[in-house]
Amino acid sequence: MDLGPIEITRKTGEEKFKSKSDLNKISLLEFWQWSTSDLLANTTRGYLAEFIVANDLGVNKTLRTDWKSYDLTSKKGLKIEIKTSAYIQTWEQSKISKIIYSINPSKNYDPIKNRFDGKPFRDSDYYIFCLLHHTDQKTINPLDLDQWAFYVLETRILEEKLPKQKTITLSSLLKLNPVKCKYGQINKIIEP
Template sequence: MRQSAHQSLTPRPLPPLQGNEPINGLPDATVVDFWRFAMPDLRTNNTRGLFAEFLVHQAVSSPEARVEWASHDVATDDGLRIEVKAGAYLQAWEQRTASTIRFSGLRARTWSPDGGYSEAKSHNADVYVFAVQTAREHAAYNPLDTAQWEFYVLPRAVVAALDADSASLSTIRRAAGAPVAFPALGARIRAIDARPGTTTTD
């Protein structure tokens, strides 16, 4: 039986890369060398965002790997959808002053292989986590130190009530209250889960 064009383009599952896989044609290179080339500095905007997603992934003990085209960043084993936004005062380039933190993409278009991008933007997660790397001096800046991160957690309804595609850190602070440190992040996310049929506790 002939497969349809759509079926023939369905990607096959692959195991997660370990880093030691060789690159054919480059006898001295492995996937780790590619990672070092592509993500050598956790202070860059894209990589910092990915690392913040990883921290949330670890905080909720998610079994799911990141899916680049998903409508949210992290999913738990019981289906909680989490969107992660990250910001920092210091960047990988020279600055005159510390950055003003603003989180974008609160509303976004969803994508599907059949329909492509949706026409309208929407809020696509149950819980939103706003991660801030708090270092203000490069001599002390260590992205790998979870103690240098603070997190603000909001349910979808509160983010939707902002009625904006982006929000400043001060706006998020007013809505969320005091930040939570990494050791308590998973519990805060679970406590704020406002999905129908869930029980929340502080």
């Protein structure tokens, strides 16, 4: 039995669920609307940040992969890890959230062997820390690219300065002198 990787194709949203009764006319778009309309939710915001950076890097035609040890590959083959945080959350807050990013080294997943191999490490060339920096709950809009800031840092700096650290606050990140930029400038920093 050949159980190699399944080739994933880009969906349009018009695909329909199937049923022998043919009474079910649910579309894939309806599922997306149901499952990912909360763009402030941590998981969805993470996917959104990856998509925004992929667009800036010009690699948005490839599909996102869950099992890689990094999030994106640039046109020149650089491996990019995307992290996201926000001051405003969907849930009720008594104050804005503290900005903290995960930088935990992880084991590489080998899809051929179907297992995680080796010692945990940071398998990327760059980290891009995405911050939805808007602080007004009434006007926050993750689709407004002007409400985002991006901090680009070479992974080697994390490896040199914080090799075993699992998280980093925004204030600690800023001490590492990342390059701060807006949407439309990321590609110029990664691949000048």
